[in-house]
Amino acid sequence: MKKYIIQSIRLTLVLIILLCVIYPLSIALAGKLAKGNGGGEKITQNGKTVGYALLGQSFTKPQYFWGRPSAVGYNAAGSAGSNKGPSNPDYLKEVQSRIDTLIKYNPGLKKADIPAEMVTASGSGLDPNISEQGAAIQIARVASARHLNPQKVKELVALNTLKPFMGVFGPSSVNVLKLNLALDNL
CATH class of the missing domain: 1.20.5 (Single alpha-helices involved in coiled-coils or other helix-helix interfaces)
Structure with missing residues (x-):
């Protein structure tokens, strides 16, 4: 023993x-x-930290691209999903409200053209990226609000599109913060 x-x-x-x-x-x-020495990859502008590359932020003004909705208000300390199922009436109201907002601010947009990530929150609530389609449906609104040629905004989206890893793993995506900063620098 x-x-x-x-x-x-x-x-x-x-x-x-x-x-x-x-x-x-x-x-x-x-x-x-790693990048950022373990503190996250900071994005700076004019010597000031404006955000982090891997954390989503809220953009609601028409002249900016909007990111994926957050169930936690983009609070990194409370990272989580909504825990509401697809048949929950409150959840369905939230999704419908997001669809209505996108259609209201993006003239000519049809419900069928809206990608799911633009109206549903991610599992963490902090997703910094949207799909190319999510950015494409917003080009007309952003160009109009900034009095820019839509082709120029489309080119900027293309420049800020992250391609799949090794060309095959994962979808293409656009980091919303980096794209909005590039817009501000035009």
């Missing part, structure tokens, strides 16, 4: 050192080697 207790204590000590010291330190080191 004493033999098993000593082995159990040794195993516990080894696992404590491995899982409570070595593993966290290796993760912290990996973070320090």
Whole structure:
């Protein structure tokens, strides 16, 4: 019996050192080697931090591209989905309200042309990217609000489109914050 207790204590000590010291330190080191030194990839403009590349932000003015809705108000401390199912009446009202808003502010837009990510929140509520289609349906509104040629805005969207990893893994996407900053710099 004493033999098993000593082995159990040794195993516990080894696992404590491995899982409570070595593993966290290796993760912290990996973070320090990543972009942003483990603090996230900051986006700066004129020497001032305006956001983070991997965190969505709220844009509601007509002259900006709008991102994916957030169930948590873009609060990174409360990252979560809405936990409402597709048959929940409150959820359906929210989605219909988002559809109505998109149609109201994007003349000529049809309900069938709206991609799902523009009216549904992501699992984290912090998704910084939208699809190319999500950006395309907003080009006319943004160009009109900024008094720009729609072709110029379309070219800017193309320049800010992230292609799939290695050309095949995942869909193309557009980082909304980076696109809006590029618009401001025109």
